[in-house]
Amino acid sequence: MAASTSRPPMSHLRGRTSSTFSPSDPKLITSIVHMESRSLRRLGVPVLASQNNDQNAVGGNNKKAIELQRLVEDFPFELNSKDSNSLPRPLSSTHFSNSVSDGSRLRVAYQGVHGAYSETAAEKAYPNCEAVPCEQFDTAFQAVERWLVERAVLPIENSLGGSIHRNYDLLLRHRLHIVGEVKLAIRHCLLANHGVKVEDLKRVLSHPQALAQCENTLTKLGMVREAVDDTAGAAKLVAFQKLKDAGAVASSAAGRIYGLNILAEDIQDDADNVTRFLMLAREPIIPGTDRPFKTSIVFSLEEGPGMLFKALAVFAMREINLTKIESRPLQKQALRALDDSNNGFPKYFPYLFYVDFEASMADQNAQNALGHLKEMATFLRVLGSYPADISMA
Numbered sequence: 001m002a003a004s005t006s007r008p009p010m011s012h013l014r015g016r017t018s019s020t021f022s023p024s025d026p027k028l029i030t031s032i033v034h035m036e037s038r039s040l041r042r043l044g045v046p047v048l049a050s051q052n053n054d055q056n057a058v059g060g061n062n063k064k065a066i067e068l069q070r071l072v073e074d075f076p077f078e079l080n081s082k083d084s085n086s087l088p089r090p091l092s093s094t095h096f097s098n099s100v101s102d103g104s105r106l107r108v109a110y111q112g113v114h115g116a117y118s119e120t121a122a123e124k125a126y127p128n129c130e131a132v133p134c135e136q137f138d139t140a141f142q143a144v145e146r147w148l149v150e151r152a153v154l155p156i157e158n159s160l161g162g163s164i165h166r167n168y169d170l171l172l173r174h175r176l177h178i179v180g181e182v183k184l185a186i187r188h189c190l191l192a193n194h195g196v197k198v199e200d201l202k203r204v205l206s207h208p209q210a211l212a213q214c215e216n217t218l219t220k221l222g223m224v225r226e227a228v229d230d231t232a233g234a235a236k237l238v239a240f241q242k243l244k245d246a247g248a249v250a251s252s253a254a255g256r257i258y259g260l261n262i263l264a265e266d267i268q269d270d271a272d273n274v275t276r277f278l279m280l281a282r283e284p285i286i287p288g289t290d291r292p293f294k295t296s297i298v299f300s301l302e303e304g305p306g307m308l309f310k311a312l313a314v315f316a317m318r319e320i321n322l323t324k325i326e327s328r329p330l331q332k333q334a335l336r337a338l339d340d341s342n343n344g345f346p347k348y349f350p351y352l353f354y355v356d357f358e359a360s361m362a363d364q365n366a367q368n369a370l371g372h373l374k375e376m377a378t379f380l381r382v383l384g385s386y387p388a389d390i391s392m393a
C-alpha cells in the first residue's frame with residue numbers, strides 16, 4: 001500500500017456534530033477556509049481577504065471563517081458562475097490521472113481510517129493519490145461537493161454479501177457522477193493484540209459487510225459480532241484500547257499499521273471475495289469507445305403488468321449486456337431526488353431500479369436504448385459512463 005496521510009478522518013464538514021473536530025477546532029476551520037476559498041476563486045466568487053492569513057483565521061477570526069462557510073453554502077458551485085471560463089469542465093480521458101491540473105496529488109476521500117479497504121481501492125484507481133479518511137460516506141460525498149477533494153470512493157457491491165444498499169441510496173441523494181470502478185480482492189484476517197489467543201476472544205469487531213463475509217468462521221469460533229464503521233477502525237480500536245477479549249476482522253495491512261497480531265488469515269467464507277468500488281466526481285467524464293465502458297443508470301416506472309420486462313427489453317433487443325440490477329424501495333430522502341428535466345421540483349416515484357450495462361454513452365446503440373427507456377420511465381438519471389475494471393481484482 002502506498003504511503004498515506006496519517007491525518008485524522010474528516011468529520012462532519014460543517015463541524016457541528018463531530019467527535020473528532022468541534023466547531024472551535026482551529027484545524028478544521030482553517031482547512032475549510034483555505035480549500036473552499038480556492039474553489040470560490042476558481043468560480044470568480046470574491047473571497048474574504050483575511051483567509052490567506054492562517055493566524056487570523058485560526059486565532060481571532062473564526063467568525064470570518066464561519067461567514068465564508070455561509071458564503072460557500074449560499075453559492076452552490078453549479079449555479080453561480082456566469083463566466084464560462086470558470087465553469088467546471090467535464091473530465092477528459094485523463095480522468096484516471098493521479099494529479100490535478102496544478103500538479104498536486106489527486107485527493108480521494110474514503111470512509112474509514114488508514115488501512116481501510118476503501119483506501120486500497122482509492123490507491124488502485126489512482127496510484128499516488130492522497131487518500132483522505134472520512135468518518136462517514138456522507139462526509140466523503142460532501143468533501144467532493146465542496147471542492148475539498150477531487151474524488152470519493154464508495155464500495156457498492158460484494159461477491160459474497162451482494163449490494164451495499166445504503167450506498168445506492170447515497171448515489172441518488174447526491175449529484176456526483178461515477179467516473180470509474182475498481183474491483184478489489186478482499187482477504188480478511190482475524191487480528192488481536194500480541195499475547196492474545198483465539199480462545200481468549202469473546203467478541204470480534206468489524207464493518208458489518210466484513211462480519212457477514214466471515215459468517216461461517218465467526219460462527220464456528222462462537223464469537224459475538226460487534227459492528228463498527230470500518231475494518232481498519234476496528235483494528236485501531238482493539239489496538240488503542242489494548243483489548244484482550246476482543247479481536248478485529250480487517251486486512252493484514254491494517255494489522256501491520258496498528259501493530260496487531262494475525263491470528264488467522266483468509267477467514268472469509270469464500271476465497272473469491274471481491275468488492276466493487278465506484279469512483280465519484282463532481283463532473284462526468286467524456287465517455288469513449290476506445291476500451292470497454294460500463295454505464296450505470298437509475299430509473300422508475302409506472303406500475304403495471306410487465307413494466308420491468310418492457311424496460312429491460314430495450315437493452316435485450318439491442319444486444320446490450322446487463323451486469324447488475326438492483327431495486328430499491330422509495331425512501332423519504334429519495335423524494336427529494338430531482339429529474340434533470342423537471343426544473344427543480346421534487347418528483348415522486350414508488351420504486352427505483354439501478355441498472356449497469358456494458359456500453360458507453362458514446363455508443364449510438366446505448367443512446368437509442370436510453371431514448372427508448374425514457375419513453376416508459378417516470379424518472380431516469382445516468383449516474384455515469386466509465387471504463388470497466390477488467391482486471392482480475
Ligand SMILES: O=C(O)C(=O)Cc1ccccc1
Pocket residue numbers: 111112115116117118119155186207209210229230231232275
Ligand atoms: O471497512 C472497510 O475497510 C471498507 O472499506 C468497507 C469494506 C468492508 C468490507 C469489505 C470491503 C469494504
